[in-house]
Amino acid sequence: MAIVFEKTKGLTDKETHYCPGCTHGIIHRLVAEVLEELDVLGNAIGVAPVGCSVLAYDYFNVDMHEASHGRAPAVATGIKRAMPNNVVFTYQGDGDLASIGTAEIVHVAHRGEKITTIFVNNAIYGMTGGQMAPTTLIGQKATTCQDGRSKAHSGMPLRVSEMLATIDGAAFVERVSVHNPVEIRKAKKAIKKAFECQIKGEGFSIVEVLSTCPTNWGIAPTESLKWLEANMIPYYPLGNFRTPEEA
Amino acid sequence: MLNEKVICAGFGGQGVMSMGQLLTYAGMVEDKQVSWLPSYGPEMRGGTANCNVIVADSLIGSPIINDDATCAIVMNLPSLDKFEVDVAPKGKILINSSLIEKKAKRDDITAYYIPANEIALELGNARVANMVMLGAYIELSKAVKIESLHKALQKVFGGSKAHLIAVNEEALARGAEFVR
Amino acid sequence: MAKVLMKGNEAIGAAAIQAGCKYFFGYPITPQNELPEYMSKELPKNDGVFVQAESEVAAINMVYGAAGCGVRVMTSSSSPGIALKQEGITYIAGAELPCVIVNIVRGGPGLGGIQPAQSDYFQSTRGGGNGDYKLLVLAPANLQEMVDMVQEAFDMADYYRNPVMVVGDGMIGQMMEPIEFRTPVKRELPSKEGWATTGTKGNRKPHIINSLFLDPQGLEDHNIRLQKKYKTMKENEARYEAYNMENAEIVLAAYGTTSRICKNAIDKLKEEGINIGLIRPQTLWPFPEKAFQEIPETVKAALTVEMSEGQMIDDVRLALNGKIPTEFYGRSGGMIPTPDAIIDKIKEMLGGLK
Numbered sequence: 001m002a003i004v005f006e007k008t009k010g011l012t013d014k015e016t017h018y019c020p021g022c023t024h025g026i027i028h029r030l031v032a033e034v035l036e037e038l039d040v041l042g043n044a045i046g047v048a049p050v051g052c053s054v055l056a057y058d059y060f061n062v063d064m065h066e067a068s069h070g071r072a073p074a075v076a077t078g079i080k081r082a083m084p085n086n087v088v089f090t091y092q093g094d095g096d097l098a099s100i101g102t103a104e105i106v107h108v109a110h111r112g113e114k115i116t117t118i119f120v121n122n123a124i125y126g127m128t129g130g131q132m133a134p135t136t137l138i139g140q141k142a143t144t145c146q147d148g149r150s151k152a153h154s155g156m157p158l159r160v161s162e163m164l165a166t167i168d169g170a171a172f173v174e175r176v177s178v179h180n181p182v183e184i185r186k187a188k189k190a191i192k193k194a195f196e197c198q199i200k201g202e203g204f205s206i207v208e209v210l211s212t213c214p215t216n217w218g219i220a221p222t223e224s225l226k227w228l229e230a231n232m233i234p235y236y237p238l239g240n241f242r243t244p245e246e247a
Numbered sequence: 248m249l250n251e252k253v254i255c256a257g258f259g260g261q262g263v264m265s266m267g268q269l270l271t272y273a274g275m276v277e278d279k280q281v282s283w284l285p286s287y288g289p290e291m292r293g294g295t296a297n298c299n300v301i302v303a304d305s306l307i308g309s310p311i312i313n314d315d316a317t318c319a320i321v322m323n324l325p326s327l328d329k330f331e332v333d334v335a336p337k338g339k340i341l342i343n344s345s346l347i348e349k350k351a352k353r354d355d356i357t358a359y360y361i362p363a364n365e366i367a368l369e370l371g372n373a374r375v376a377n378m379v380m381l382g383a384y385i386e387l388s389k390a391v392k393i394e395s396l397h398k399a400l401q402k403v404f405g406g407s408k409a410h411l412i413a414v415n416e417e418a419l420a421r422g423a424e425f426v427r
Numbered sequence: 428m429a430k431v432l433m434k435g436n437e438a439i440g441a442a443a444i445q446a447g448c449k450y451f452f453g454y455p456i457t458p459q460n461e462l463p464e465y466m467s468k469e470l471p472k473n474d475g476v477f478v479q480a481e482s483e484v485a486a487i488n489m490v491y492g493a494a495g496c497g498v499r500v501m502t503s504s505s506s507p508g509i510a511l512k513q514e515g516i517t518y519i520a521g522a523e524l525p526c527v528i529v530n531i532v533r534g535g536p537g538l539g540g541i542q543p544a545q546s547d548y549f550q551s552t553r554g555g556g557n558g559d560y561k562l563l564v565l566a567p568a569n570l571q572e573m574v575d576m577v578q579e580a581f582d583m584a585d586y587y588r589n590p591v592m593v594v595g596d597g598m599i600g601q602m603m604e605p606i607e608f609r610t611p612v613k614r615e616l617p618s619k620e621g622w623a624t625t626g627t628k629g630n631r632k633p634h635i636i637n638s639l640f641l642d643p644q645g646l647e648d649h650n651i652r653l654q655k656k657y658k659t660m661k662e663n664e665a666r667y668e669a670y671n672m673e674n675a676e677i678v679l680a681a682y683g684t685t686s687r688i689c690k691n692a693i694d695k696l697k698e699e700g701i702n703i704g705l706i707r708p709q710t711l712w713p714f715p716e717k718a719f720q721e722i723p724e725t726v727k728a729a730l731t732v733e734m735s736e737g738q739m740i741d742d743v744r745l746a747l748n749g750k751i752p753t754e755f756y757g758r759s760g761g762m763i764p765t766p767d768a769i770i771d772k773i774k775e776m777l778g779g780l781k
Contacts (some may be wrong), residue, residue: 012633016690047492057635063624066637068518071488072482078492079624081476082450082500086626104488107481177770254642268603272432281432283603287458289540307686308691310602313765 008032010041012061021214021221023178024052024120028059030178030188031091031118034061036197040087045079047072049101051093052126060091070101075107076115087198089116094135095125098160105164105206112169112203116194119160122211123232130216134158137231142216157235163213165241171203173242175209177233179225190240202244210236249279249304251390254330255377256297257322257343261404262377265403266320270381273391274302274398282310295325302390318388320364321379323327324349331356339387341380359383359426366421372411376420382422393419431604435570435595436461438606439529440469442574445503445608446581448527450477450500452489454482456508457541458597459531463503483508487515487528494524495636497623499581503529505597506547507538510555516590517556521638523653525584526579528562528592531600534761542761543597543684548738551592552712559650561657563591563664564711566682570604572709579611586614588661594711596734597761608742638692661712667715668707671697674725675704676780677773680743682708684763689732691766696773703773709740719746727780729753732769734762 018024034040040196041062048056050069050214057064057132067075072090097105097119124142125131132142132149135157139148147155165173172194176187187209194205210232212224219227253270255380257263267283274281284299299312318339319330324347327340334340336355361383363376385393397416404411433441433563440462443451451470453463467477468664486502504512509530519526530551533542535646551564563583567573573595580591642645668686671693672678684754686707693703704726706718719729728751731740737755744753756772758764 016728041627043626045496045624045626054639057633061627061633063626063634064636065492065624066515066522066635066639067491068488071484071491071515074485074488075492075495077478077480077485078450078452078489078494079499080492081478081489082493082496083625103481104485107485110481111478214615215532268432271603275430275432284598285434285601287597287601292715307687309688309766310598310604311688311763313767344446 008036009164010036010061011059016059016132017055018052018133019215021212021224022052023211026178026184027118027120027187027209027211028056030184030191031089031224032060034188034192035087037192038195038199039217040195040199043085044087045083046087047076047088047090048078049090049092049096051096053091053093053120054127056091070096070099071104072096073101073104073113073115073117077108077111077113080113080115084114087195088143089118089195091240092120093126094119094121094133098134098158104131105160106167109164109167109170109204109206112171114198114201115204116198117204117206118191119208120207120211121208121236122213124213124216126213126216135160137235140231157237159232159236161206161241164206170206171244174240175208175210175236175238177228177238179210179212179228193243197244200244208236210238249302249390250317251302251388252315252317253300253302253384254297254312254319254333255300256295256319256326256330256337259296262374263296263322264298266377266381267300269396269399269403270300270302270391272402273395275289276398277391279304279391284309284310295323295329296353297326297330309383311422318384320384321347322380323347327351341384343376343377343380357400361422361425363422366425367418370414370417370421372414374412378415378418379422379425382419382425385419386423386426393423430607432603433570434461434603435573436531436600436602437465438570439503439577439593440465440575442577443527443581444469444473444475446578448499448501448581448719449473450493450498451475451477452480452485452493452500452502453485454480454486454504454508456505458533458600459503459505459529461600462529462531479650479657483511484514487512487519490526491515491519491522491524494519494526495522495624497619497625501527501529503531505533506535506544509547509550513556514696517554517558517560518638519590520526520560520562520634523588523591524636525588526590527580527584527592529577530592530594532596534759540761543763544734544759544761545596545683545685546733546735546738546759547594548711548733551594552714552742561589561660561712562654563587563589563660565591565593566709566711567595567599568683568686568707569592570599570606573599573601574606574608575611582611582614582616583664584764585616585619587656589656589660594683596684598763615627630738633736664710665713665715665717666709667718668709669718670707671702672704672706672723674702675723676702676725676727677703677727677776678706678722678726679732679769680706680708680719680729680739682711682739685732685734688764689768689769692769695766696770701773708739714719714742714746717744719743727751728776730776731755732764732771733757734764735759
């Protein structure tokens with residue numbers, strides 16, 4: 001019998017702790033498949049964040065560091081400077097990267113650090129129970145803005161990709177989504193390009209992946225995918241903001 | 248037993264730090280116990296600067312000179328005002344009379360007035376005024392041998408700065424001569 | 428090797444490079460700037476890398492990353508900067524990674540000042556970050572000891588897989604003294620191959636650098652293992668210098684810069700026929716308790732002298748355990764005790780004893 005599908009070697013056999021309908025699992029798999037396709041699994045060192053993907057070190061089948069909240073880009077810098085021939089990546093959520101870790105993400109881009117960041121944006125703090133993130137949309141309810149986020153009180157949601165694209169050291173910046181199979185395929189392509197960019201030594205690369213949080217959004221998984229498309233994409237437009245040719 | 252405690256003080260740029268370092272280096276060349284402690288902070292940036300140098304036969308405890316300096320070398324007026332009190336009785340104060348008109352107040356210490364800037368200008372390099380003062384101090388204290396200072400100069404002015412050694416040596420000699 | 432005259436901060440850098448340190452991550456703060464400056468110039472010449480981080484927080488996390496790869500790595504800062512590094516330090520201690528951290532202490536609290544102080548004693552010895560952890564804390568009093576200790580610190584860090592902190596102060600960092608680079612006593616160092624993240628190369632299980640243990644029993648087990656390690660450190664690494672202890676009437680306790688001033692006071696009093704001893708902890712953690720437990724019978728009281736409002740005195744009191752009265756003399760904020768002030772305090776105590 002012909003084998004039509006095999007799980008990537010880039011993931012361990014450990015069952016993930018992610019909630020039903022959460023897209024972290026898809027994104028993990030995309031990253032792992034890309035690492036395998038690029039034949040760098042034995043050479044990769046990943047950095048897990050604090051947040052829902054805190055246990056990513058148990059799922060990726062590569063050497064991993066668990067960083068403190070927001071500091072993954074700094075940890076990755078230390079790794080890459082010590083091991084310049086390894087492929088180094090961080091996997092971070094929006095509370096981790098866009099709130100507490102803004103200094104680290106800006107400066108890893110500013111130095112043009114040859115690492116890749118997978119930035120999972122689901123517009124909320126998941127692990128801690130649905131608090132408002134810098135990426136939470138106007139009107140979106142969260143446990144620390146129960147009537148919905150207001151501009152007057154909390155400002156407008158932060159567009160990380162657009163911000164990082166202004167930095168010369170950021171060689172590759174792209175925003176993708178995983179709410180349907182077409183977009184998932186595009187996301188994988190972007191992730192692959194980002195790692196290739198690192199391997200070629202072009203500079204810092206980041207892929208922002210719009211993601212769902214059915215549990216904390218309080219919406220069923222399939223509805224969440226629709227909500228993402230209807231609400232997040234208009235504010236966080238998909239597309240490439242920077243590629244090595246432009247940088 | 249040798250236990251020289253010297254305060255070198257002046258404006259930033261008058262070479263008080265390097266004057267102290269040369270003395271320290273010369274002491275080390277002679278296998279003496281030495282320490283050099285600078286003032287640091289905002290005062291370094293354009294204001295007054297000073298360093299404490301100890302050259303001794305036995306182990307040095309604290310590198311700080313409190314009120315027991317055997318000598319103060321002052322290159323400008325604020326330094327005279329500030330450090331005269333720190334000289335131990337029977338100690339010396341070497342005053343750069345090119346820039347300081349005032350006399351030392353105390354009569355339990357010996358003051359020497361050395362026109363360091365004028366002498367340096369005669370040598371064609373205003374920047375060696377510090378070496379004139381250091382030469383005078385060595386002549387008076389015999390803390391280290393002049394040859395050790397020459398060795399220290401060779402270390403400090405290596406490579407592209409080697410052409411400066413001669414004028415520095417000359418300045419040391421002129422300072423010594425002035426107080427002889 | 429011949430003696431060289433170097434500034435303290437630069438000597439630390441030279442000693443680190445001598446010890447095989449290849450990576451330095453730092454951030455500017457007075458009075459330690461000469462150290463990162465020196466490393467930025469010298470590390471590239473020695474096949475190493477210097478990175479000026481965006482903050483102390485980032486710098487210590489870069490250290491965490493590099494240390495996890497098994498390389499010799501160092502960072503330095505001064506008090507407020509070390510406060511910022513505490514997050515990374517506890518992660519490094521929790522993940523059991525070797526590294527060397529230098530604190531050139533300045534006065535606090537808050538932004539404080541930039542002049543020498545010893546007010547970070549609690550911060551260094553009590554675990555400045557969260558959780559039950561210990562650093563090995565070395566406190567040199569002169570530059571020769573500083574370079575010897577910095578070199579040894581890297582071996583100690585590798586030996587115990589634990590961060591080692593070297594505590595100086597503005598004076599030690601800024602002053603110049605002749606130094607000689609010597610080879611430290613060799614320790615049998617464990618291989619890092621079993622845990623360093625260098626890539627699996629497809630022929631081993633992934634290595635994970637981590638301090639997260641969500642299962643309470645797992646975390647307690649981890650803590651028990653750490654405590655066992657700390658106990659070994661305590662048994663093997665406590666060091667001190669005893670000075671003029673024979674027939675001493677009072678024993679002084681002081682470390683680093685302050686111990687040097689105490690020696691001046693002791694020598695002066697000796698000329699007057701007064702015998703005062705000094706115990707100078709060379710390791711702040713582990714604290715050399717034994718030295719205090721074994722003081723001669725002639726000693727009637729202890730005086731702790733610090734450039735702080737009284738921190739090490741807690742450890743002196745714990746070590747003496749009520750055996751003799753213990754008093755304190757300190758200056759803070761960058762003010763430095765004078766030998767005469769210490770002498771006055773000693774005489775006041777002697778008066779009370781008679």
